[in-house]
Amino acid sequence: MKLRLDITGIDCPHCAKELEQLMADLDCIEDVAINFPLSKLIVVVDDDADEDEILAQLLSVAKKFEDNIAISFSD
Amino acid sequence: MFDLLKIKLAVSIIVMILLMLDLNLSYVLKFIIFAVCYLSLSYKIIYKAFNTLILRRRMNEQFLMTIATFGAIYLQDLSEALAIMIFYLIGQTFEDYAKAKSHKEITSLIKLKPSVARVVNADGSISECLPRKVKIGTVVRVLAGDSVPLDGVLISDNAILDTSAVNGESQPYHITQGQNVLSGCINKDKVFDFKVSKRYSDSQIARLIALVEDSVLNKSKPEALISRFAAFYTPVVVTMAALLAIAPFIIDGLDKDDWINRALIFLVISCPCALVLSVPLSFFGGLGAISKIGVMVKGSIFIEILARLKAIALDKTGTLTKGELSVENFICHTDEQQVLAYVKALEQNSNHPIATALVKYCDERGVNACELSEIQEQAGLGIQGFNGEHHIYIGNGNYIQKKLKLELENQHQSGPVVYVAQDDALLAVIELSDSVKEEAIVFIKSLDQLGIKPYMITGDKQQAAQAIANKIKLDSNNVYSECLPEQKLTTVQKLKHDYHEIAFIGDGINDAPVLSNSDVGIAMGKNGSALAVEASDVVVMNDDLLKIIKAIKISKKTYKLAIENIVLIIGVKALILALGAFGFANIWLAILGDVGLLIISILNSMRSLAFAKIKA
Known part of the structure; x- marks a missing residue:
């Protein structure tokens, strides 16, 4: 299952890459990519994963990485 | 906020120039003027640098820049310290500009992302709703000039739609009552109503936008390489900077100021941002340019493969024929x-x-x-x-x-x-x-000119296949007829073995396995089955074969551009590092190498956006 999220507050493309790597290390994440120019975060997770739980985990990684990063589900 | 930054930058640049001129002022006075300017410009950066360092034990680029300015202040080069911050901020602003520009420009689809649906209530009143909240069966009104927010069926008598953003077709599209209305089209005529038939997440526009956004999951080799390169580049350069700074304290007879200066050059140039931003941006611009001609590519890896392609396998029915x-x-x-x-x-x-x-x-x-x-x-x-x-x-x-x-x-x-x-x-x-499609003959000829060998693979009888091959002037030795789906698969695998990489163009349901097994699966989007479109890597929205030729040409140019940028950036950075290490470069050259390179490489990569204009 692919989840599409909006991500804002990343400083530079290089930071985006680092954050991407940290997120990829999460157990619940199968694949992850940050589209820096479009401010999008795409994650591939298990089909029956709990979306809100995933979001919480992503947020906690982001919080540890830098202040001011906001992640929310795209409409 | 942005204007405040501009004013701060302008004042700082003036101060920087004044500091560079040998004004007859005491150092203390100069330092006070500098400090006011420097702090107002960079307090946020310094805060962020130490915040991240202390709370998260991580050196970010703000930290590297801050250390570089501290070094310059230590050496009493106040103008240089200010210059590092000024140009770092200019680089940041430019990065934001590039980001915003690509956000707007890279795909015309994003602009069409509907923000509101005008729902017609039972009593005839209109209420505005988010497209994703609209239920199936709701009646939605589209004003003249607005984009259609959801997929549905036309209720009004007729409508004229501009479908160019969805399929690159420039001709206005005329539909009558009962026909399908696709989201992402623009209402070129009078107001019309339609009944929603799909949820927003399943609609044409949502699927297309998702396609573009998801493309980052399929990274090309140069992009993947750069991610790895960036991961070790910064630590290595920073370590080298530290070694250079420590050197005079260990080895006798070295001038401390000179070696700290050399270390600063390393710090200034330690951010790989030019590379990390411009290369994906080149590919992304190429993806955008291809989407403008009505072809969706599901990731930069496919641009890379299209650029190198030597052979294409084609399905007959619905691909070469109507x-x-x-x-x-x-x-x-x-x-x-x-x-x-x-x-x-x-x-x-x-x-x-x-x-x-x-x-x-x-x-x-x-x-x-x-x-x-x-x-x-x-x-x-x-x-x-x-x-x-x-x-x-x-x-x-x-x-x-x-x-x-x-x-x-x-x-x-x-x-x-x-x-x-x-x-x-x-x-x-x-x-x-x-x-046979009108453009099929030109298509085969153009493939020849690009040095790509076409092969026809079809489930149809040999006579029918040969007749079509003759019509489109395709070498009869390159025709595989009477293939069952699994034989199609083995044939494509054989070609893949011969040519290393193979593209397959098809549309039918039985093409799905072949589409997903080839290196680039190209699906015809209009008549193609949903399964084929899902299994493919490239979708041609209006089934025009010549769009594939154009997409290949854009891919070739995009790939070349990305490689150009990589060579340029790594070359210049390596040169400045070498010059800096041996004491031939100064801070100014390093700043120019960092920010100048960032701006040049971004501008260069944005050229790919204009590739949509090249002739097929």
């Missing part, structure tokens, strides 16, 4: 109008593809159906009727032979043949064929 039958030959032994009147009267009762083609043929000739009774259809074989005097039969060879005990001469036909008989006499023979 996928619909038409009358090729009408051989009539009697009154043509009368025969066609029978044909229409009988065939309009059937929805078999052959019947559709025959009715269309009659309509084009303005034939009216005559009165027939006792109509009976034998599915897949033929149909019969009675006009009060005679029995009329229309059907394939087996049907006519069985019905009339008539011997038919054995014909070598590439397509289906239909016979018309009255009682026991044959009236007419109608030969049908699947017509």
Whole structure:
């Protein structure tokens, strides 16, 4: 299952890459990519994963990485 | 905020120049002026640098820049310290600009992302709603000039749509009541209402936008390489900077200021941002340019493969041909109008593809159906009727032979043949064929010019396949006919073995395995099945083969551009590092190398956005 999220507050493309790597290390994440120019975060997770739980985990990684990063589900 | 930054930058630049001039001021006074300027410009950066360092034990680029300025202040080069911050901020601003620009420009689709749907309530009033909250069956109004927010069926009498953003087609598209309205199209005419038939997340526009956004999951090799390169580049350069700074304290006879200066050069140039931003941006611009011509590519890896492609396998039906039958030959032994009147009267009762083609043929000739009774259809074989005097039969060879005990001469036909008989006499023979797309011949020729070998793989009979191959001037040795889906797969795998990489173009449901097994699966989006579009890597929205040629050309240019940027950036950075290490470079060159390179490489990568304008 692919989840599409909006991500804002990343400083530079290089930071985006680092954050991407940290997120990829999460157990619940199968694949992850940050589209820096479009401010999008795409994650591939298990089909029956709990979306809100995933979001919480992503947020906690982001919080540890830098202040001011906001992640929310795209409409 | 942005304007405040501009003012701060402008003032700082003036101060920087004043500091560079040898003004007859005391160092203390200079330092006070500098400090005010420096702190107002960079307090946020310094805060962020130490915040991240202390709370998260991580050195970010703000930290590296801050350390670089501290070094310059230590060396009493105040103008240099200010310059590092000024140009770092200019670089950041430019990065934001590039980001915003690509956000707006890279895909015209994003602009069409509907923000609101005007729902028509039962009492006729209008309420504005988020598209994703609109339920199936709701009636939605689209004002003139607005984009259609969801997929649905037209309720108003007719509408004219601009579909260019969805499929690159420049001709306005005319639809009438009951026909499908696709989201992402623009209403070119008067206000119309439609009934929503799909949820927003399943709509055309949402799927297309998701395609573009998800493309980052499929990274090209240079992009993947850069991610890895960036991961070790910064630590290595920073470590080297530290070693350079420590060197004079360990080795006697080295000038401290000079070696700290060398270390600062390393710090200033330690951020790989130019590389990390410009290379994906080149590919992304290429993806955007290709999407502007109505072709969706699901990731930069496919741009890379398209750029190197040496062979393409093609499906026949629906790809090289229109996928619909038409009358090729009408051989009539009697009154043509009368025969066609029978044909229409009988065939309009059937929805078999052959019947559709025959009715269309009659309509084009303005034939009216005559009165027939006792109509009976034998599915897949033929149909019969009675006009009060005679029995009329229309059907394939087996049907006519069985019905009339008539011997038919054995014909070598590439397509289906239909016979018309009255009682026991044959009236007419109608030969049908699947017509070749107009652009197929040019397509094959253009592939040749690009050095790409075309192969045709089809489930159709050998004669039919050869007939089409002859028409489009495709080498008959490159035709694989009568292939079952699994044989299609093995044929493609064999070609993949021969050419290392293979693209496959197809549309049918049975193409899905081949599409996902080839290196680049190209699907025809208009007539193609949803499964084929899902399994593919590239989707041609309006089925135009020449768009594939254009997409390949754009891919070649995009790939070249990305490699150019990589060579340019790594080359310049390596040069400045080398010069810096041996004491030939100064901070100014490093700043120029960092920010100047960032701006040049971003501008260079944005050229790919304009690639949509190249000729096919």
